[in-house]
Amino acid sequence: MATKWKNRIIIAVWSFLVSFGLSGILAAFMYGSQYIYQDYFHTPEFQSELDQFAGYLSLFELHDLTLEEAKKSITVTEEDINEHRYRYGTLPEQVDNIKGQYEERIQGALDAGNQDAADAFKAERDGKIEDITNNFKSDDYVRPKVVKEKEQQLEEYYKKREGLRPQFDQYNQAFQYYFKNIETNQVYSDVINTHESSEKERLSQKNTLYVTNMTIGRDYTVNYSVPGYETLLDSILPAAASTYVGQIAIPTSLSAASPFMEQYENFKQTQRLLLIYALSGVIALLSSLLLLKKSKALPATVEKWRPYYNKLPLDVRVLFFILTGFGIIAAVLFASSQAINVLTIPTDGIETAGSLIIASCCMGYTYLQWKYLVSSIKDWQNLKAEWKQCLFYRAGKQLDQWFKKTSQSLQAAFLNQTTGVQILIVLILIYGLGAAAVMTIIHPVFILMYLILMGAVGIPLVVTVVRKIVYFNRIVEKTKEIASGNLGDHLEVSGKTALAALAGNINILKQGYKHSRNEQAKSERLKTELITNVSHDLRTPLTSIITYTELLKNNDVSNVDKAAYLDIIDRKSKRLKVLIDDLFEVSKMASGNMKLTKDKVDLVQLLQQALGEYDDIINESSLQFRITNTEKPIYAMVDGQKMWRVFDNLIGNILKYSLENSRVYMTITKADGQAIITFKNVSKYELNENSDELFERFKRGDTSRHTEGSGLGLAIAKSIVDLHEGQLEIETDGDLFKVSILLKLED
Numbered sequence: 001m002a003t004k005w006k007n008r009i010i011i012a013v014w015s016f017l018v019s020f021g022l023s024g025i026l027a028a029f030m031y032g033s034q035y036i037y038q039d040y041f042h043t044p045e046f047q048s049e050l051d052q053f054a055g056y057l058s059l060f061e062l063h064d065l066t067l068e069e070a071k072k073s074i075t076v077t078e079e080d081i082n083e084h085r086y087r088y089g090t091l092p093e094q095v096d097n098i099k100g101q102y103e104e105r106i107q108g109a110l111d112a113g114n115q116d117a118a119d120a121f122k123a124e125r126d127g128k129i130e131d132i133t134n135n136f137k138s139d140d141y142v143r144p145k146v147v148k149e150k151e152q153q154l155e156e157y158y159k160k161r162e163g164l165r166p167q168f169d170q171y172n173q174a175f176q177y178y179f180k181n182i183e184t185n186q187v188y189s190d191v192i193n194t195h196e197s198s199e200k201e202r203l204s205q206k207n208t209l210y211v212t213n214m215t216i217g218r219d220y221t222v223n224y225s226v227p228g229y230e231t232l233l234d235s236i237l238p239a240a241a242s243t244y245v246g247q248i249a250i251p252t253s254l255s256a257a258s259p260f261m262e263q264y265e266n267f268k269q270t271q272r273l274l275l276i277y278a279l280s281g282v283i284a285l286l287s288s289l290l291l292l293k294k295s296k297a298l299p300a301t302v303e304k305w306r307p308y309y310n311k312l313p314l315d316v317r318v319l320f321f322i323l324t325g326f327g328i329i330a331a332v333l334f335a336s337s338q339a340i341n342v343l344t345i346p347t348d349g350i351e352t353a354g355s356l357i358i359a360s361c362c363m364g365y366t367y368l369q370w371k372y373l374v375s376s377i378k379d380w381q382n383l384k385a386e387w388k389q390c391l392f393y394r395a396g397k398q399l400d401q402w403f404k405k406t407s408q409s410l411q412a413a414f415l416n417q418t419t420g421v422q423i424l425i426v427l428i429l430i431y432g433l434g435a436a437a438v439m440t441i442i443h444p445v446f447i448l449m450y451l452i453l454m455g456a457v458g459i460p461l462v463v464t465v466v467r468k469i470v471y472f473n474r475i476v477e478k479t480k481e482i483a484s485g486n487l488g489d490h491l492e493v494s495g496k497t498a499l500a501a502l503a504g505n506i507n508i509l510k511q512g513y514k515h516s517r518n519e520q521a522k523s524e525r526l527k528t529e530l531i532t533n534v535s536h537d538l539r540t541p542l543t544s545i546i547t548y549t550e551l552l553k554n555n556d557v558s559n560v561d562k563a564a565y566l567d568i569i570d571r572k573s574k575r576l577k578v579l580i581d582d583l584f585e586v587s588k589m590a591s592g593n594m595k596l597t598k599d600k601v602d603l604v605q606l607l608q609q610a611l612g613e614y615d616d617i618i619n620e621s622s623l624q625f626r627i628t629n630t631e632k633p634i635y636a637m638v639d640g641q642k643m644w645r646v647f648d649n650l651i652g653n654i655l656k657y658s659l660e661n662s663r664v665y666m667t668i669t670k671a672d673g674q675a676i677i678t679f680k681n682v683s684k685y686e687l688n689e690n691s692d693e694l695f696e697r698f699k700r701g702d703t704s705r706h707t708e709g710s711g712l713g714l715a716i717a718k719s720i721v722d723l724h725e726g727q728l729e730i731e732t733d734g735d736l737f738k739v740s741i742l743l744k745l746e747d
Contacts, residue, residue, distance in 0.1 A: 010291060011364055017288035019332060019359035024281015027274060027336040035274050040267035041210035041250060046260070050248060053175050054216055055224020056168035059161070061188055062179060062244050063221045063237065067158050073236040074154075076146045080235075081139050084146050091136045098128050108543040112568075114551065153232050160226045174260050176208075179216065179246030188244065209264070211249035217241065270340060277339055306372055315390040321373060324366040331359035430461075475503055482510055541572035548572075596723055600746055601640045602633040603675050604668055610647035611666075614655065622661045623654075623681075629668040634675050635746040638724055646717040646728075650679050650739055653714070659684040659735070670745060677741040686735065714739075 037043050065073065088094050102125040109118035134141045178189045218241035222233045254261050312320075335355035432453075440447050471494075490507045493500050548565040551557060557565070607629070611618070618625060654664055662682040669676050714730070721728040727742040 011367070012360065014288050014291045015360040015363035015367065016356065017284040017291065019328070019335075019356050019363050021281045021283075021285030021288060022328075022332045023335040023339065023356060023359070024277045024279075024284065026332060027281070027339055028278035030336055031274055031340050032278075035267070035271040039210075040260075040264040043267070046263075049171075049260075050175075050212070051220075052224060053168075053171040054214060054248065055220045056164065056171060057177060057179075057248075058216050058218075058220035058244075059225055060165065060168050062216055063218060063241060065236065067154060070154050070158075070236045071151050073238075074147055074150050075235050076143050076150075077235075078139075080146050081142045084142055084149070085135050091132065094132050095129055098125060098132065101125075104543075108547060112544050112547040114547060117547070150232060150235060153229065154236070157226055157229045157232060164226070174250065174254060174258050175248055176251050177246060177248045179214075179244040181242050181244055183242055188246075208249040208251055209254065211247055213245070213247055215243060215245050217243045274340060310372070313390045315392045317369065317373060321366065321369045324362045324369065327362035328359050328366060331355045331362060335359065432457075471503075475506065479506060482506070541576040544572045545569050545576070596639040596642060598637045598639055598724075600635050601638050601643065603636055603638075603643075603677065603743070604629050604634050606640060606644055607647055607666070607668060607677065610644055610651055613648065614651055617655055621655060623658055624663045626663055626665045628666070634668060634670055636675055636743045637746050638743065639720075642720045643724070646720050646741070647677075649714070649717045654679060654681045657681075657683055657685060657737075673745055675741075675743045675745050677743075679739045681737055683735045683737045 034043070040046055088097065102121050106118050106121045106125075109115075109121060135145075172190060176190055178187070180187050218237045221237060222230050225233060250260060310317075332355075335352045338352045338355065339349075474492075490510070493504045493507070548569050552562060552565050552569075611625075611627070658664060658681040665678070665680040667676075667678045714728075718728045721741055721743070724743060726744065727740075729740045729742075731738040731740070
């Protein structure tokens with residue numbers, strides 16, 4: 001019993017020594033580079049703090065300038081002048097930009113009949129153009145502007161610079177310094193003394209924890225000032241600015257509460273701890289090697305678990321071995337990273353100890369598994385048998401069978417295809433020709449037969465294959481051209497082979513792509529026109545409203561003018577309301593949110609009602625209306641209110657866009673179970689566009705857009721007819737404009 005426990009204790013102690021040793025050595029590798037310095041004051045971290053203080057010292061003491069002094073020191077280079085001059089482009093570009101900014105304002109004022117406002121805009125525009133032109137004529141004209149900009153930047157810089165002063169004051173409490181201007185011998189120190197020797201004595205090695213010699217020039221001010229103002233500082237600090245030489249020190253009287261002193265003590269303690277921990281790790285690792293010699297054999301209590309362990313598949317045993325190995329690595333890494341902090345964070349000591357215990361357990365299990373696996377690997381015959389029982393091996397066998405079945409299925413599917421059969425025939429012929437060539441080599445008597453076979457089969461086969469390859473290459477080249485956007489001519493479709501079918505399909509795809517590209521181009525054009533038209537139609541009344549509202553704010557406007565202005569604002573606002581209402585309605589219809597309330601409606605009577613609404617306008621116009629309809633009612637299941645809107649829009653368009661002293665024809669008939677309502681008139685505007693595009697929103701026959709139409713009438717009418725599952729068609733013949741509505745009749 002004593003021997004059994006002794007062996008167990010030996011393995012446990014050995015596992016801990018190895019884990020501890022690895023942790024100590026790893027900690028030395030991980031943190032050694034951080035603690036190889038003489039003390040904290042020689043580390044890169046402190047040197048960075050030192051440079052930061054030197055930068056602040058240069059900024060606030062050595063190279064300090066008041067705002068007024070800085071403004072007087074401003075210099076303007078040719079580069080500054082050119083940057084200001086070309087900031088917004090060349091002279092023509094800037095002039096064009098200014099003209100573009102004022103063009104709309106001037107036109108809006110002219111449209112509103114406000115010549116004074118237009119003249120004011122023109123004067124303002126011309127003044128800016130003159131100013132820009134003068135910039136390109138003379139450097140002396142630009143220089144005061146550059147100076148003014150730099151003065152504004154200096155004011156911003158000095159405000160932001162003051163935000164750095166608290167940091168400088170905090171540094172100043174920890175550092176002592178002594179600097180002398182090498183040109184003027186002027187001395188700067190944090191303690192005022194009358195004798196230079198006393199300053200140097202105070203900064204000697206015996207009175208400081210750390211002291212270093214430094215040379216501070218203008219670069220410290222530029223590099224450690226407010227970011228983004230480097231170019232400005234170059235302008236006010238000349239390259240030949242004063243250079244200061246001296247010392248910066250950490251005094252021995254530094255308060256223990258100072259962050260630098262605290263970091264100094266922590267560095268010293270951690271440095272000592274790391275050295276002890278690393279040396280202890282080396283000793284522990286050496287001790288584990290000596291202890292390992294005493295425990296070559298496994299304890300009997302552990303050996304009895306071998307049969308159970310060997311029942312596991314070999315790959316599972318190897319996986320467990322790898323997992324426990326990773327457990328050792330993870331636990332040792334964690335212990336190494338935490339051990340270095342035990343002096344500052346007490347809880348890290350508990351975590352380090354816990355990690356070493358976990359690493360020791362994983363080390364023991366890994367060692368036992370290694371002993372078990374080595375004995376299994378040595379038995380070669382048994383190893384091959386165990387390999388066949390591995391999960392990986394059995395999974396591989398099943399995967400191989402699956403691939404074979406899949407390959408067979410693909411081969412069967414391929415052989416059933418015409419192309420597959422053709423390839424198979426070609427392979428058989430090639431193999432036959434090869435076999436014939438071998439027979440010819442074996443016995444020359446077959447040469448004549450081989451030549452006949454080559455002439456009858458070989459040459460035609462080669463010619464056929466070459467033709468197919470050429471045809472295939474043409475298809476490939478054509479697809480490359482199509483992919484690059486060059487559609488070109490159709491591919492030649494010859495024969496009934498798979499390549500011919502492929503060529504035919506490519507021709508179909510090419511035609512579809514061409515159509516799609518044309519439609520896309522048309523869509524982009526219409527979208528651009530829609531945006532332009534919406535902007536124009538909404539901006540025009542809005543501009544008038546804004547302009548006359550501004551005029552009404554003037555106290556010197558007469559009552560007569562006020563009334564006139566209010567009348568214009570009223571008309572323009574109503575105009576804007578109509579546009580917005582129409583746009584909202586057509587968008588609502590396009591989104592499918594419009595609900596219809598259908599009822600049995602007499603279309604003849606509905607058309608007469610719509611005409612009646614325009615009776616006065618029709619009588620006052622020079623148009624002659626010719627109405628033709630059946631004497632009997634024509635009924636259809638429609639939403640009467642919405643359909644009345646269709647007739648209203650079409651009649652309104654006729655009155656707006658018809659040629660004066662022309663005739664308008666309206667007919668309503670029945671044919672094939674449908675009601676056909678037609679409207680024909682002669683347009684006063686030239687109809688150059690595709691008739692289908694007239695359905696687009698904000699599309700007008702009046703391309704100059706001087707009429708009061710919204711450009712939404714036909715779009716709304718078509719949307720309503722579509723909701724009724726009817727058709728609205730437009731035909732144009734020269735200036736003749738015809739609209740046909742087809743609606744399903746009620747039985």
